[in-house]
Amino acid sequence: MTPDLPKSLSDLPVTAPKWVGKPVNRIEDPMLVTGRVEFIDNLTMPGMLHCAILHSPYPHAKINGIDVTAAESLPGVVAIVTGEDAERWSRVGYTSPEGWGTHCMATDKVRFAGEPVAAVAAVSRYVAEDALELIDVDYEPLPVIVDAHAALEPDSPRIFEEHDSNVMYQRDFKWGDVDGAFAAADHTYTERFRWHRVGANPIETFGVISQWNPISETLTCHGSFQTPAFMALGRAAMHRLPTNKVRAIGQPHGGSFGGKGGGRGIDITALLSRKAGGQPVKWIEDRLEYLSAGGGQAWDRFYEASLAVNDDGTVTGLRVKLLDDLGATGEGFGATGAAKPMASFTGCYAIPNAEYDLTIVATNKLPASPYRGMGPPPHNFVLEQMMDIAARDLGVDPAEFRCRNFIPSDQFPYTIASGNEYDSGDYDAAMKKLLEMADYDALRAEQEQARSEGRLRGIGIVSTIEPGVFDWNAYAVIGQKGVGVPEGVSVSIGNTGKIIVRVGFPLEGQGQYTVAAQLLADYFAVDIGDVEVVAQDSLSAPTNFGPGGSRLAVALTGAVLGAAGKIRDKFVRVAAKLFEVQPEDIELMDGKLRVRGVAGGAQLTVGQAAGILIHRTDLLPDGMEPGAEATFVWSSPDRVPPDDDGRVKSYLTAAYACHLVVVDVDPETGKTEILKYVIVDDCGTRLNPANVEGMIDGAVAQGVGAALLEEYVYDEDGQLLTGTFMDYLLPTIHEVPATEKAALVTPSPFTPLGAKGAGESAIHTTPAAIMCAINDALLPLATRATEVPATPNRLWTLLQAAKQP
Template sequence: MPIAEPKLPSDLPITQPRYVGKDSPRMEDPLLVTGRVEYGNDIRSAEMLHAAILRSPHAHALIKSIDTRRAEKLPGVAAVLTGKEVKAWSRPVFGVPEGWTGYALAVEKTHWAGEPVAVVAASDRYIAEDALELIDVEYEPLEPVTDAVEAAMGRGPCVLEGKESNVVYDRRFQFGDTTGAFASADLIVRERFRWHRSSGNPLETCVCIADWNPFTGMLTLRGSHRSPHLILPALVASLGVSSQQVRIIQSPLGGSFGVKTFARYVVLLSLLAKKLGGRAVKWTEDRIEHLLGSSTHAWDRHYTCELALKGDGTITGMKMEMIDDLGAFSEWLAVGMLLKPLLCLGSCYHIPNIEYACKGVTTNKAPQGPLRAFGLPPHFWIIEQLLDTASHKLGIERTELRRRNFIRKDQFPYVSPSGNVYDSGDYEASLDLLLHKADYDRLLREQREARAAGRLLGIGIAGSIEPGLTGPPMLALAAPRIFSRTSSPEGILVRIDSFGKIIAELGFPPGGQSQHSFVRQILADYFSVALEDVQVITVDSLSMQPSTGPISSSMAIALSGAVLGAAARLAQKMATAAAVMLEAGVDDIEFMDGQFRVCGVPGKTLPVVRVAQFMLARPDLLPQGVDGNPQATYVWNPPDRTIPDDRGFGRYSVTAAGAQHLCMVEVDRETGQVKILKYVMVDDCGVRLNPSVVRGMLMGGMAHGVGTALLEEYVYDEQGQMLTSSYMDYLMPTIMEVPAAEEHEMCTPSPIAPLGVKGVGEGALHTTPAAVLCAVNDALAPLGVQLTEVPMSPLRVWNALQAVSRSQD
């Protein structure tokens, strides 16, 4: 019974899909809305201890001495761990390129204000916090490095011991003939841009419970870990433990946005548990800790960019140079955020000649870490802003300029200058739909009327690409020894019990993206059962199949492939049993609408439950080599990916979702406040497995993008002290700033991914900042003002307005 991978929902073995592609109830919701989810901090166990972390008050300082004796004598304190023990028991935390990280605790020197210096385990968190005040540390402050541009030029002290500079990564990628493109250009637009760091701020902070059994050697970790695949290599590398001696049990996540890896702190808690010799210890990150030292700050960048165009608006080349302030260490995969633009250098535009130079440097700030969208939003904004500038200079209306440069529908699959492949899309149709739904002509009339009345109204239009399922090929450019592979496995186990109920086992917990729900939808349609007949559970790291987990807009693609592969294997296996029961050859058996039937013999059918019961009850009647277990596993891997060559040319991702957004804003002349008056988006993520979930993710990504564009910023002074360590200073968007957006669907199914899906997990965050920022600059254009620094906070906008006012006096 041959079974092909379904390319569209209509290819599933059911006459009419009932759940896939439909708004279906999320299986996670009942627990979420009733508050009955057991998050990491809800976990309790007998004699569990609680950890608190002492952090450096200095951005750069020698540790002359640490005296923990007073803290150790405090009643309730079980252990105090310092850098001396961490250095003896472990290696520096994992990161690429190799050799650019420190230990889980500061050893001999601190590198950023907030770096862990010691950790206390006590009977409760209050006692642990009190004990921190009894630890005496003598520091010798050193000159800090806080300017990434200066660091890139070799000025100032080295952040890391043993290094000759602060440059972690420095590479120039050249695709096509940029020299010729710029030499023959009719117009070159140039600009410098500054993008300040922000981070993800989920409702639930990071939680880890570590228990290291001294008798079995088993290290058990519980908490808000989004994927064992992302943590286990870091533990093996830093602790030197054997992988089968680590058991990771994941709790449901109260949001992540890239935050829930926190490998440094997992290593730290593991070492504290080792010292405790058999007592579990829990650390729950508080809000100030998250803001100050979560190692998830991201995109602290300085850009210089040029765009070359012909007189008719055709883009012929682009040059982009970027310096990224990685913070004190290049932890985990932070440097990958410099490289991800390679997947979509020209965004949704055909730019044949591109030069991209990226440099990552260390400074005495909190290390960068993974953040939703992984480095792409600044890239897309810069392209869109330069297009608006070119539109003005050439006298070509901005939507027309974009149309002339879109990758055309007939060019798909499109091979980008870097070798990455866009699978499908229709960007012009998406823009048409956007302008129609937004009533663009009416908005232009409103803008003209408002400007005539002295109001500052602006309209921004922006597009982007969302690469679906990226990973090792891209990272091979930074660490070829570790990442010279193309795999990004996603595995699942599917079984059917004697009652005909289906159980699916995954290796990661629910985290808000509804992956467990769409697994249930696919299996319910595949086997023609009710949603309630499918259970999806999370298993621990020792039981799970190979799994990458939720990262890089991958789940709709990879998990769909795994589910369909396992379902097909299980159906094939059950077909051999059905052939025995129906007294037919297995090649004559077909599976449709939940029934195994003999081809061409109406009425000779068996339901799934009967076949499962037969397999479990009469294994003696099954053909040789077929066991009596209606169960199958499958590990899906992306097709056709390649390791990049010496130029950086390679196939990095699987799909390319596309989006077009429109934003209309008004800027208050007196306060610099930006109010979003209208927001419309069109998103093409291929087939939507559950449209309501996609809409929710797009709305969430849009809200995140509004905060990134207008509010969120980590500010450091010249001594490396953070000035925004609470939500009084680090501004987050509220319902007052986030608009009630309109969202419309465009669908060009992927010809590569299962069911025609594309990634959408990072969604609107790719595009929203560009649309909002371009709208603000459009509002300020009548004043001759263009802002090039993000976020465009009320203060930053107000300062620009005041500068105009002073120049007119």
């Protein structure tokens, strides 16, 4: 039974919410600022060994043999595993698309530089790394494919011999009459774009301690898991274990952004523990491993996009052709990033006809991973450039051009061409607010002045959707079957009114424990300090997924309010019996159960009601289960599998944002400086506005990185050239601009309290905005930056070419 969940803050059983909707400080923070949080590497266990992994130096090579005898005889080494052990005790990993997987360590051959080949468990990490140097692997190098286009050639060497090409996936989605729209259009525009690999790079890398119990044949893993239950499910399949024999314990962790990775690390340490007779084995991925062999690389893309536009500026068709280089395998859900753009394919615009010609190809690079945004950020970059290209050609201001094509605010819920439904919004209002805040006309005047002085000043204005609350059905087309992503919590209240909420996900940084506490504090009118949040392991927690796809705040709200509602219903029946009235005459308000409409009458506090449920079962209504606790599992309503054209109502919410960026490009050095950054966003009801603002600021920084600094570079031999933080450049405090922000609030009609998913945030928007600004700056030179990141060298090269007669 689904209880009625409060649709807005005013539906909460409190006269005025004291916590929800307020920027209350996070309950997580005092522990974090004192260094007392148990990150995985802080954990140690009796008999614990330390793992080091031997990674292949070759991107593509046959393995003719591995000799570990010298390493085995090094004092302090307890166990060594190779692909042979992986074959004996585990399976080939699950992949999407299906059939492009390997064991956790190479067996017959290696497919990317960095692929695990062997691993050592020893008394210290130092000794384990010493032992790696004593392992002798006989590699026979094979031809290397790094170029995605070359990988498509019929005579290209194969990454997987069992497939007759390197094409992992190909499908041309067409929605509406695309050909007709392009044939009938007054104008069509086509451009190619290149987005280079970027990735998550949380400051804490992945870590795990695995312990195999040879007696009970169970596997217990502590680790920095973004989604412990999901990780456990994968490990059970991998190690051929019943699902109730794998316990994943999620430690609080230092960020993930979808790119924590770690699947292979868990499997390898599990094998090592098994080989070591059950001693726990810790592996802390080091930064070099993270960069070259971890979960940190995403979105390696070649785009060709076309827009069909009428004289009046109406966009009638969008074509996007994507060649996505997924790297060596389909592990780790990297391909979801190619499917997700369908959830917001046409952005904020009412474009009735669209085509997505999607090819995913394998190369000898690290398998791609998810990363915050899960795929749309490059797509948005492409779409927004195309909007600017059309606007310029038609002589229409880019902001005005977007406004002409916005989905009108009275058309929600609105189904886009690719099938997803947007819940609510007022894009026009957001754009107007943005231009007003930025003093747009003055900015254009300043730009004119700057241009007359020979400076390259640009203004970028974009608007994007953030699809929120993911559903597996969004990824069904590339092999992730399933509908619904259940998130469950259990809530219990003690006889003094203190509350415990048990969740299935560890601390990760988004402040969700605070949100859970805010909700319960208001629901039962207690202090936020009276709510304790407890993370449970995968064998203890209710059905849950955890953070991902901008979902958790909404899903958690549904779960917490559902559980609270079930407890309230029990309280109401207890009070009704006590006061000898009907349950419908009782209400919970401001933490008291009282007879509706009777002032000053008898009332029960939450603590008293809980106390009766625990200690006075004689007072309970007939048949009532004792205890003031309830579990509720929430999932998005009304989701179904995609139709034959791949159209699907997938993500439940559609937050949106308009960004305005002003940049100067130094024509002599090619360096881009961000001068001004203005944001208007709308993610519905803000459960904790400070959380939302923090997400925006953080995602802007990641967007700045993607647009200007970050890039995984491989040479033509398949070797990673950006294997350290000296070369993979995260933005520092010097590179990230201050932002001016304003919020609109258009509640979602589909979610509890009207909140929308907001965790991915500005990563959807910032790269597009900065690139639009750069291209606006380059406009007088009649050149265009279509490659991301826009590094000084790239921009300078463009400027040089533009100067040539």
